[in-house]
Amino acid sequence: MSMLDKMLERYYASRLNTLAVTAACLGVLGGLIRIFWFTPIDSYQGVVQKIFYIHLPCAIGAFTAFFGVFVASIAFLAVRKDVFDDLASSLAEVGVACCSLVLITGPIWAKPAWGAYWTWDNRLTTTLILWVLYVGYLLLRHLSLESEQGKRAAAVLGIIAFLDVPIVRMSVKWWRSIHPSVLSGQKGTGLDRPMVETLWISLLTFLFFFAVLLVERFALARAKTLLKKVRMQMEVC
Amino acid sequence: MEYLTAAYLVLWAGLFGYVLRLSSKNAELLRNVRILVDFWDTKVSESPPKKP
Amino acid sequence: MSTLTATLALVQRDFMVEARSKEIFIPLGLFCLVLLLLFVFSLSPLPDQSRQLFPALYLTLLALSGILALEKAIERERRDDGLYGIVVSPVGLSSLYLGKTFSTLAFLFVVGIVSIPVFIAFLGLSLSWLQLLWIVWVEMLFLFGFSALGTIMTLLSWNVRARHVLLAVLLYPLMIPPLLASSSLMRQGLNGRFEMGSGWGSLLVGFDLLYFGMGLLLIEHVLEE
Numbered sequence: 001m002s003m004l005d006k007m008l009e010r011y012y013a014s015r016l017n018t019l020a021v022t023a024a025c026l027g028v029l030g031g032l033i034r035i036f037w038f039t040p041i042d043s044y045q046g047v048v049q050k051i052f053y054i055h056l057p058c059a060i061g062a063f064t065a066f067f068g069v070f071v072a073s074i075a076f077l078a079v080r081k082d083v084f085d086d087l088a089s090s091l092a093e094v095g096v097a098c099c100s101l102v103l104i105t106g107p108i109w110a111k112p113a114w115g116a117y118w119t120w121d122n123r124l125t126t127t128l129i130l131w132v133l134y135v136g137y138l139l140l141r142h143l144s145l146e147s148e149q150g151k152r153a154a155a156v157l158g159i160i161a162f163l164d165v166p167i168v169r170m171s172v173k174w175w176r177s178i179h180p181s182v183l184s185g186q187k188g189t190g191l192d193r194p195m196v197e198t199l200w201i202s203l204l205t206f207l208f209f210f211a212v213l214l215v216e217r218f219a220l221a222r223a224k225t226l227l228k229k230v231r232m233q234m235e236v237c
Numbered sequence: 238m239e240y241l242t243a244a245y246l247v248l249w250a251g252l253f254g255y256v257l258r259l260s261s262k263n264a265e266l267l268r269n270v271r272i273l274v275d276f277w278d279t280k281v282s283e284s285p286p287k288k289p
Numbered sequence: 290m291s292t293l294t295a296t297l298a299l300v301q302r303d304f305m306v307e308a309r310s311k312e313i314f315i316p317l318g319l320f321c322l323v324l325l326l327l328f329v330f331s332l333s334p335l336p337d338q339s340r341q342l343f344p345a346l347y348l349t350l351l352a353l354s355g356i357l358a359l360e361k362a363i364e365r366e367r368r369d370d371g372l373y374g375i376v377v378s379p380v381g382l383s384s385l386y387l388g389k390t391f392s393t394l395a396f397l398f399v400v401g402i403v404s405i406p407v408f409i410a411f412l413g414l415s416l417s418w419l420q421l422l423w424i425v426w427v428e429m430l431f432l433f434g435f436s437a438l439g440t441i442m443t444l445l446s447w448n449v450r451a452r453h454v455l456l457a458v459l460l461y462p463l464m465i466p467p468l469l470a471s472s473s474l475m476r477q478g479l480n481g482r483f484e485m486g487s488g489w490g491s492l493l494v495g496f497d498l499l500y501f502g503m504g505l506l507l508i509e510h511v512l513e514e
Binding site for chain 2 (some may be wrong): 008012013018021022025028029030033036040094209212213216219220222223226227230233234
């Protein structure tokens, strides 16, 4: 039994999970209340700009999660412990969820701000490609029926997909610089002090919420793996 | 606009209640799995295999 | 047996099988032709547009038919447990990867070269010899990356249900950077600029080297047992 398992057990045994979930939920709720009622409205974009406080934390959460998949995949290939495989799959799921939120909130914001739901801008295109890649990653996991070979395949894909990110970014950037875009996607940077504070609060609360979700997902994955192990031992006997 | 925002917040609250419920279910599941694994490790695997 | 001789033997074996069965060349060439007809009819480009369209069309068709080649090569191994035979033989896994990559590259390269005249005829292009050479060179770089990545992806999805769809879903997003790079390079060549030193050239070569290296490094984790 690994150290992570022991920590998980203690986490649930001491009812820390209820506390963490409650704290995360109240935190995000408080953050939302602050966003909607106690933050000045952007003078150029109006109310729409408030989606930014949700959009950015999701984007940061997604990229962090995908980086985590990369690290966990390397660890899995090096040590071949199931813990890392479970960690990678949980991270990928949370990452895809965040990335989907980014892709949903982005167009909602882009329509009033830029005049179009979608532009083939550097960041947008990179995020879309990433989303497709990691949905493919989850699909590979799902379709390989949790075989040992499937786990290794997923780890290899987790490494390759993340290494692709800088190349995709670079290529999409140059591609756009060759085809000048009609809409220049410049984001308003003139944030007021209360706006910056709100951004930080919302960043922290959202990331905490995602972390709590990750722990839940990871606990489920561990339970599944442990059960499977016992079942295999039973079949041997 | 105010109503819309309030409805949005209520939606979030509902989602949070759901997550809380999931978490307590998760805790229960993990507890049961732990009991099963411990039982298997201490009782079954250490007792000598029965002769057919 | 050294890695090089083993690789050459594997490539030779693939060519021999192909020479007898002709499972890849003829279907692939026909597929390319049919797709070209579809595109030309649906886009119906004007003469000056077709010159701009050519690189994207050509490379997309190669990528589309390339997946068929990858599929077919693996299908053949699956049918008679050929892959298992290679894995248990003294041939190293890296030679297996090299052999598969280079034979796929060779097949696709030939298909690509053969289809250039068809493209020229259908799209009504006029190209200088230098431009033709440039197209072939860029095509080779593109296909090298495609085969290097495609081989490892095919082996990844080897034992998976619905692997045909999965291969396309996994491979094409990863192929976007080299596709952008090589179509830009080709377009520059058609406009009379032949330089590899630009950002696109180094991006394409960097992509090729990165995925070739990754493939060599990770193949032992993909194929085990």
